Amino acid sequence: MGNDRANPPTDAEQLAQRYRTLVEHSPDGVVVHEGGILVYVNPAIVRLLGATSAEELVGKPVTRFVDPKSVPGMLRRIRRLTETGDASEAAEMTLVRRDGSTVDVETVSVLTAWQNQLAYQVVVHDLSAQRAAEAAQRRAEQHFSTVVAQLEEGVVVIDRRGYIESINPAALRIFGVEGEDMIGTPLYLLPMTLLDANAVPMSPTRHPVARTLNSGETVVGYVFGVDRPDGQRRWLSGSSRLLNPGDPQSSAVSSFTDITEFRASRRQLEYQATxxxxxxxxxxxxxxxxxxxxxxxxxxxxxxxxxxxxxxxxxxxxxxxxxxxxxxxxxxxxxxxxxxxxxxxxxxxxxxxxxxxxxxxxxxxxxxxxxxxxxxxxxxxxxxxxxxxxxxxxxxxxxxxxxxxxxxxxxxxxxxxxxxxxxxxxxxxxxxxxxxxxxxxxxx
The missing domain is CATH 3.30.70.270 (Reverse transcriptase/Diguanylate cyclase domain)
Structure with missing residues (x-):
């Protein structure tokens, strides 16, 4: 013990110890391979590859745990590393676990010295959670798109410039332009005339959706009309709001219901009553x-x-x-x-x-x-x-x-x-x- 006090750890030894501790407890996998053979693995990569201990991995060829489709890219990246400390760009690849299943990861390789030999240290980030979130988002978007497509209510998303970003089948049907591609069309070029509640023609800049785009205000329960290309006049009850209220550059979504028959029957009832x-x-x-x-x-x-x-x-x-x-x-x-x-x-x-x-x-x-x-x-x-x-x-x-x-x-x-x-x-x-x-x- 006296000898330990006489020879305290150097700064380099303390730094190395802290680094080893950090690597051992890192949530990301860390491996070192030399000459294509794994010489070090941390606990996170042991868990990620489905092994029970580091001994099941160390000494094995690194390519044994890489999907064959990802091997060429991995080799190209590490061949570009020529100086100690060089690092590859982050790249996605697929690893093969002990049971044969695969897992998508993102890796960065660094050319480093390992026990006086050049080796490659690789940081491996598991993309499973991200992939699951992306898949869930895709399912949600697909579900949302399916629901919107089935609505009897017309739904149109308009960007800040007044161009149509998306439009559902009900809106195309109400506008009398079924089968036409309206995506990317500015409102002022739509093949119809917009009308206010008194049947006076109005420009798109006077439509309530323009107010929503300019001020972020939600406008509900307004009535407007459209004179369609086929000569029909349809009356609509609509609402406009920002698609992402927290984003000042958000597009606006306008939803509307065809009330033509209701309006006609109400006027008929009013006429009959008077x-x-x-x-x-x-x-x-x-x-x-x-x-x-x-x-x-x-x-x-x-x-x-x-x-x-x-x-x-x-x-x-x-x-x-x-x-x-x-x-x-x-x-x-x-x-x-x-x-x-x-x-x-x-x-x-x-x-x-x-x-x-x-x-x-x-x-x-x-x-x-x-x-x-x-x-x-x-x-x-x-x-x-x-x-x-x-x-x-x-x-x-x-x-x-x-x-x-x-x-x-x-x-x-x-x-x-x-x-x-x-x-x-x-x-x-x-x-x-x-x-x-x-x-x-x-x-x-």
Whole structure:
């Protein structure tokens, strides 16, 4: 022991000891081969090759544990090492384990001195975990691609320049370009016209996906349209978001659903809820709603005058000729009213043979008289229905509106009804004003 204290380890010996300790505990395999024979292996390579001890490997040819396909490359790399300390580039190769199975690794060879002889020290990194992760990623990407391809929802990925990176079959179908290759196509060259929710053409720079690309903002629930190459117009409900939110250079993904049929059915339902099914005119609810909006404005009244129109003797037509002919008469009267009014005027059927007209803008007295005369004349023209020549006259009640008019829509309707009743010829005053009489026949 005294001799040990007298001769402490040199710095080189201490460095060598630390290096041996590091190599022995390294998670990467380390081997040394001299003249093609393994002369050293660390524990990690013993485990990697499926051996139980270093003795099973040392003294064996290094090529015994290298896949034949990897041997030529290995030899080329080590032949390039000419000076002590030279290192090869990192290269992938395949090793053969003791049981014959293979394992992919990455290796770096260094020409070094080993017990006064030149040898090759090789660091071996197991790629199994990396390969497994890559395979899992490929499976996930394939699974994702398969799912996206099967979606009924259109999905398009757009890069920062506005070019299509990927597009699924549903999007191609919705755009009317099935079978075409859209990858790499800029949005502005797509063979279709983009529309905003009001059917106004818009450039790709106004589409919400452009907002997502510019600001990173997620935009959901917007409606836009496309006019396709085949002339069809499709309405879509879409969302746009960044593909990788943490990446400022991320592409954007736009997904959308075809709502054309839904939009059409909703509009049809809205139309049915606000229009008379027999004549196609606005119904009572819609006319009173427009009247309420006019009365509620603080600016110039958009409606100047309300006309209440009732057909004289219509009950006799129903009673003698039947409701089918009565319905035909109402439809023809509705058409004549529409032709006799201006485009901004509103005409509706409020029940039975009663119609309400909202005259828009300011109407001078002489113009109003001329309009009422023209309407009476139009409706007085004989109607031919199923071989019957029918004469229809109309009574028209007039109620003007004034700025600051404090009446409710129902009060205006009542006043117009009273005015109509007073305008009826004496022989047709069979009914009291609307608020005090039952519904007429042919009521909607």
């Amino acid at each position: 229009h008379d099914p027999l004549t196609g005119l606005a119904n009572r609810a819609l006319v009173l709603s427009r009247l309420a909006a006019a009365l509620g404005t603080t600016e110039d009244l958009p409606v100047s005058t309300v006309l209440f129109i009732d057909l004289d003797g219509f009950k006799a037509i129903n009673d003698t000729l039947g409701h089918a002919i009565g319905d035909t008469v109402l439809q023809i009267v509705a058409q004549r009213l529409q032709r006799g009014l201006r485009e901004d005027d509103i005409v509706g059927r409020i029940g039975g043979d009663e119609f309400l007209v909202l005259l828009s803008g300011r109407t001078l007295g002489e113009d109003l008289d001329a309009l009422v005369t023209r309407l009476r004349q139009a409706m007085a023209e004989p109607i031919i229905a199923r071989g019957h020549r029918i004469q229809v006259d109309a009574s028209i009640g007039i109620t003007p509106l004034h700025p600051g008019d404090g009446r409710s829509p129902e009060a205006v309707l009542h006043d117009a009804d009273v005015a109509m009743y007073r305008a009826k010829p004496p022989g047709h005053r069979d009914n009291a004003p609307l608020s005090r009489r039952p519904n007429s026949s042919n009521a909607s």
